[in-house]
Amino acid sequence: MTGDAPKTFRVGLVGCGRISDIYLTTLANFSEVEVVACASLDLEESRAKAAQHGIARACSVDEVIADTQIDCILNLTIPAAHADITRRALLADKHVYSEKPFVTGMDEGRELLELAEARGLKLGNAPDTFLGGRWQTVRRLIDEGAIGRPTGVFAHVGTHGTERHHPNPDFYYQAGGGPLLDLGPYYLTAMVFCLGPIARVAGMANRAFDRRQIENGPRYGEWMDVQIDTHSLSMIEFETGAIGSMTMSFDIWDSETPRFEIYGETGVISIPDPDPVHGANDFHGPVWLRTQDTSRWSHQPRPKAREDWQVVMNHHGFNENSRGLGLLDLALAVRDDRPVRASGALSFHVFEVMDAIARAPQEGLYQRIESTCPVPEPLPETFPASETIRAHEAANAH
Ligand SMILES: NC(=O)C1=CN([C@@H]2O[C@H](COP(=O)(O)OP(=O)(O)OC[C@H]3O[C@@H](n4cnc5c(N)ncnc54)[C@H](OP(=O)(O)O)[C@@H]3O)[C@@H](O)[C@H]2O)C=CC1
Ligand SMILES: O=C1CO[C@H](CO)[C@@H](O)[C@@H]1O
Structure with missing residues (x-):
């Protein structure tokens, strides 16, 4: 030192x-x-x-x-x-x-x-939302065996697009935009963080509208051409053998479907956000757990209250919009010469997955994913103070 x-x-x-x-x-x-x-x-x-x-x-x-x-x-x-x-x-x-x-x-x-x-x-x-308290809690549950070996995952975003809230939404409907490339990164990154790299995908897509109208701001009423598909459906197979399905859509007026669930041999983790846009694109929010001991028979009625789900205690930080956290982690990674959590390799892997989902309808239903990536280390509960302590210890080690 x-x-x-x-x-x-x-x-x-x-x-x-x-x-x-x-x-x-x-x-x-x-x-x-x-x-x-x-x-x-x-x-x-x-x-x-x-x-x-x-x-x-x-x-x-x-x-x-x-x-x-x-x-x-x-x-x-x-x-x-x-x-x-x-x-x-x-x-x-x-x-x-x-x-x-x-x-x-x-x-x-x-x-x-x-x-x-x-x-x-x-x-x-980006995204760095997986560094938020909710996703760190989910990862810890999995690492601690709360649902046993993960076997499946489900993700669903059903929104009506971005022209209601973004004043210049054109880029969402051009190459590089669309729900898969816009919201897919949040969900796929959370999946890789929790279940590891992806080996194979299948995909289908269509679009409800060829033109869309800006619904807010100074350009209210202006029409945009839609150049990409706006309703995407995919199947995902992880290197571990776990499988999943994902819907990312700008063509759905509303939805009651859960945003994200992970299925394991002995339990289920659910992300129950009622807002159809909010899920893996948020740092925060409740995490529910239900195990084989509290599971439901198929003919039991849907409970009025969700009393059998356990709301999991979250001990992690960053339970608010903390975009930029990934950059802070990168700065400390440069200082300490360690891997970046929200890394380029992770984003490239996620991009290849989305690219393959988008190519699947033309090129063949199943697409192999060639890239893989390191799964990011969990974020210590006391981050970034934890890094200062670590750097101090490293500097004093002989
Ligand atoms: N809006 C949101 O809710 C969220 C957006 N994102 C992502 O963040 C990114 C930006 O989104 P957002 O801020 O909404 O977009 P905006 O359109 O509001 O802003 C884009 C900015 O990029 C600048 N820009 C565009 N092209 C170039 C270029 N070739 N060289 C230099 N600067 C350029 C624009 O400059 P100028 O105005 O001068 O043209 C503008 O400052 C996107 O990738 C989006 O997916 C992520 C999370 C949420
Ligand atoms: O990344 C994003 C987060 O979610 C928004 C929807 O609320 C998107 O429009 C945006 O691009």
């Missing part, structure tokens, strides 16, 4: 749109990371974001990427721009943490992983 103050990890933000506020709010809580500059295509938007969040500098995208004082680019651009910004940042010797989806094509994904590896840079990617 030298006694020097630890170096702050300096971040440059590219993409000052809607999601950037929660990142900047989360990161402002941690002294290990400082967002020192921000950029978008429109300099006025960047200036407004810098003023709102006390960021020292608003400048052009080229200037942020070229700044040698910056350690990492936070890429919060639209999906079609993700790979380009990430590539340029890696070539400028910056670590990168990007929003999902990781890329919009497999070749780009391979190229970015190889580039980061060759340059010794860390690549991290």
Whole structure:
């Protein structure tokens, strides 16, 4: 231990749109990371974001990427721009943490992983919701054997899309968008975190509408062309032999189906959110457990109250919207030279799964997944304090 103050990890933000506020709010809580500059295509938007969040500098995208004082680019651009910004940042010797989806094509994904590896840079990617208290609780239940060997999983998002809440929803209906690439990453990442890598998938898809109308904001009433499928159905087989099904849809007006369930030999874990949009895209929320001892006969009526489900105690942190947590983990991973939890390899694997689900209807029902990935370590309950203790111990070890 030298006694020097630890170096702050300096971040440059590219993409000052809607999601950037929660990142900047989360990161402002941690002294290990400082967002020192921000950029978008429109300099006025960047200036407004810098003023709102006390960021020292608003400048052009080229200037942020070229700044040698910056350690990492936070890429919060639209999906079609993700790979380009990430590539340029890696070539400028910056670590990168990007929003999902990781890329919009497999070749780009391979190229970015190889580039980061060759340059010794860390690549991290959203979603980081699986680092939230709810998903850490689910993972702990599985690791502790609460449902025995997991055999199946079920995920369902039935919404009517994004044009009701997003002022510029065009990208959701273009290549790189759609419910599978928009919401699939949350659910598939949670699945891989809990059940391990995926070996094989099948998929079908269609779309209810060829045009959709913006229903909020200054562009209210404007029509958009729908260029991708908006109702996706898939079957998933994990390397362990567990199997699952997943529906991701922007074509469903409402739904009472549970968001996410994991089935094991001796029990079930359920994510019971009533809101059809909220599930694995949230950090927080109840976790229910039911075991063979409290299970129900098929002819028993559905209980009025769900008294036989046990609400599981959650001892973990981050039970609120904490987008940016994955970047904090990446910053500490750089400092301590350890793997990133929300890693590029994990996101690439999840992207390959989604790409295969989307290709299945044309290329053959079953698609093998070639990539695999390390399953992220659980997050210590006391993160990030746990990392400081670990770094201190490592520095004092002889
Ligand atoms: N909105 C949400 O609820 C959530 C969004 N996400 C993800 O976050 C990402 C961004 O979404 P969101 O913030 O809603 O999108 P917005 O459209 O609100 O913002 C996108 C930002 O990216 C900038 N941008 C676009 N293209 C480029 C480019 N080629 N180079 C540099 N900057 C560019 C835009 O600049 P300008 O305005 O100047 O054109 C804008 O600042 C997406 O991948 C989305 O999936 C994740 C979680 C939730
Ligand atoms: O990632 C996201 C989280 O969920 C939203 C829906 O509420 C999406 O629209 C968004 O892109």
